[in-house]
Amino acid sequence: MNDERKKTSDSSDDRYQRVWAVVEGIPAGCVLNYGEVARLAGYPGKARMVGMALGRAPRGRNLPWHRVVNAQGRISFPEASSRYRTQRRLLEAEGVEFEDGAIDLDRFSPGQALDRLLWGPH
């Protein structure tokens, strides 16, 4: 029975494709943490793989990698790094607010995005 799954067994590249698809589905102005992305991609518990998938993402894909932060709502880069500033600038340009260097994941999750559209920003 293993031979049947041989064709459908996930190669590393296919796993990245799935992660990228989920990330592309994050609407502007929203953020998800690595664990959520992993879960939505069908790999619960494999949050680390998401980070690697983003790092290995081709540039031509226009992947909104900046909409993925860690579970604490913080950017997973040293604040002194240029990557941190780039990610933060992109997020703030989309309306994501930082308080004390952290994002309120409940307020800026895709689920709450619809509420903001209907009820307006609180």
Add this chain to the structure above:
DNA sequence: GGGCTGACCTACT
């Protein structure tokens, strides 16, 4: 083949 590292998470102390 083994060991370390890392764009991580959860649970517990």
Add this chain to the structure above:
DNA sequence: CAGTAGGCCAGCC
């Protein structure tokens, strides 16, 4: 609230 411990998996010596 901070710190620790265990888990997870892909890359790179």
